[in-house]
Amino acid sequence: RKVVTPKDIAIPGNAFHKCQNLNTVIISEGTTVVGGNAFSSCHSLIHVSLPDSLQVIGSESFYGCISLTGLTLPQHIETIGMRAFYGCDSLTGLILPSSITEIGLDAFAQCHSLKSITISKCFQICSVFGTRNSITNITVMDGVTTIGGFCDCENLTSISIPDSVTAIDDYAFHNCSSLKNIQIPSSINKVGGSAFDGCDEGLYDTESLPGVKLVDGWVVGYDASLSGDINLVGIRGIGCSSFQDCHAMTSITIPDTVSIIEKNSFWGCTSITNVILPSRLTSIEEQAFVNCYLLNTITLPNTITNIGRCAFLRCRKLKKMFIPNSVVNIRDSAFSECNSLENAIISDNVINIPSHLFSDCFNLSSIILPSLITNIGNSAFANCTSLIKITLPDTIISIGESAFYNNFSLEEISLPPSIKTIENSLFEECRHLNKINILNGVGNIGTSSFRNTAITEITIPNSVTNIEECAFEWCEGLKKVIIGENLKSIGASAFHNCSIQEVHISSIEQWCSVSFINWFSNPLLYADLYLQGCQIEELVIPNGVKNIKNYAFNGCRSIISIDIPNSVTNIGYLAFSECSISKIEIPEGVETIGEYAFQGCASLNRVSLPNSILNLSETAFSSCPLVEVVLPQLICNMGFQSFFGDNKSIQTIEITFGVTNIAVNCFSRCRSIRNVYIPGSVVNIGGSAFNSCDSLNN
Secondary structure (H helix, E strand, O other): OOOEOOOOOOOOOOOOOOOOOOEEEEEOOOOOOEEOOOOOOOOOOOOOOOOOOOOOOEEEEEOOOOOOOOOOOOOOEEOOOOOOOOOOOOOOEEEEEOOEEEOEEEEOOOOOOOOOEEEOOOHHHHHHHOOOOOOOOEEEEOEEEEEEEOOOOOOOOEOOOOOOOOOOOOOOOOOOOOOOOOOOOOOOOOEOOOOOOOOOHHHHOOOOOOOOOEEEEEEEEEEOOOEEEEEEOOOEEEEOOOOOOOOOOOEEEEOOOOEEEEEOOOOOOOOOOOOOOOOOOOOOOOOOOOOOOOOOOOOOOOOOEEOOOOOOOOOOOOOEEEOOOOOEEEOOOOOOOOOOOOOOHHHHOOOOOOOOOOOOOOOOOOEEOOOOEEEEEOOOOOOOOOOOEOOOOOOOOOEEEOOOOOOOOEEEEEEOOOOOOOOOOOOOOOOOEEEEOOEEEEOOEEOOOOOOOOOOOEEEEOOOOEEOOOOOOOOOOEEEEEEOOOOOEEEEOOOOOOOOOOOEEHHHHHHOOOEOOOHHHOOOOOOOEEEOEEEEEEOOOOOOOEEEEOOOOOOOOOEEEOOOOOOOOOOOOOOOOOOEEEEEOOOEEEEEEEEOOOOOOOOOOOOOOOOOOOOOOOOOOOOOOOOEEEEHHHHHHOOOHHHOOOOOOOOOOEEEOOEEEEEOOOOOOOOOEEEEEEOOOOOOEEOOOOOOOOOOOO
């Protein structure tokens, strides 16, 4: 009938399961765990003493102990498992200590006599005590700051809330259908959305302000009769979502007793034209005035410190916004899609302009930024199509992606000196932006950052190492590009559909090492090359260069001759495509000539290839009007047709001294060849080597 456990042991699961005569249990100090089902279905168990050392009560530990009348939980208990006290019908009261971090599902469900509980932290009552619990009274202990989780407690009639509580959560007392009275302490500054929906009708005061539902002076909702101009005189506060979708209200006056406009308070009040805010207001929370389409007048008091996310989103008639110096925080999209907003002045104490703050404010033509801001967020001014000029303070260290996207009236802007990265799409579609100064210190120019702007000249400073894809695409007026000395890569289509005439570089050696991703990466395409201010016609590759990268001089109009040193081993894909050279001598040392390396050089008539060639693309000289070629051993071994088969203009073949063998069919059916020079080093000419060379006469 009585069990006293030894000290310092864990009580294993099922240890005393169904001990029907067990009346009293004393668990000694030192025990930290009572295992699952340890005392389950002990129907005669009345008294249980739990030690201060106990931390865990396992699942169903006291399940079905229908005679258990008193239960004191120790002050260090952390976990109570699922259905731990399920069906303990004789329990009448319970204090849950603040040490508890986890209470399992239905831990105290079906405890039909349990009517009073004291809690030191909030949780979902119905998940712990069951949806059909008998709780009528809840006492919240001092020290709790936020309460909630009492929804669907259908028998709850009273709750004691201490002065330490500052907030009531969303749905806190939702569907507490027996709750008729509650005292909300003066410490409360927030009542969540639907916190008192579905309570007894006696809870609501509907007489003080006709059409408005009040609970102890707090606005918690409205009825269908509410319309016209509303003065909320006498209220203590406005709960979240209290007037949401109240379409008949045309203006609202909020008394000085209110310090916070809660989230969603006036969301969708589509007929409101004017709001008078209290003089002691400190915060407008997120989405407070979303979709107040007709709101045209609102004055922020100089006590306000915070404007929440989307606070005035889609207030489409709002024309002016003065944000007083008391404001220190503005959240994302606070004034986004305010289509009629024409000018805005932002508090000098704001240091961060958040994402989408004024995005899609089509009529915003004037904005004064704080003098000490450090950051502008993504799309902060995107689609502000009337903004002509904006001054960026030197304190700014970062500007987010698309911050000025599609500001097509913007003509000129100076970037602050501390900017290190020009983010993606920063000025994309700013179609009238014709002047931009990128200061030394910027390391990266992002994707589409200046796409489809009106700039005519751009200087890439020495600090820039990377230009990303489409950065200057569709800058059709861009005529001159000055490249810094540390550029390492240019992304795909970075200069696609530009009209560049001049490209200025500081070093040929550096330019040969730049990585270009595709045809339109290189600004030299159809432009003239300038080195230190002088136009380059005779290109001299410096000795020491080993690799001429893909696209390096692709389409350069000014180059008419090329001098390649012995140090070069590789000539990349399209490296000299469509240049105006008439002849080229590839020096000994070059091993690889990539695809289309000299493709489309319309004046190229003579090529000399070295014996060092190991890899020669068959398209390297495609669409060149070659007349004379000097051939190395590689071609004599593999066959002329393999490399120059599509060229019908070659008349003279000179074989490099040192070639010893001309392969079978090497020049077979080369009908345009007239002259062949074979050096004394050749010791073997294969069968049919010159078969059907109909024009060969020398």
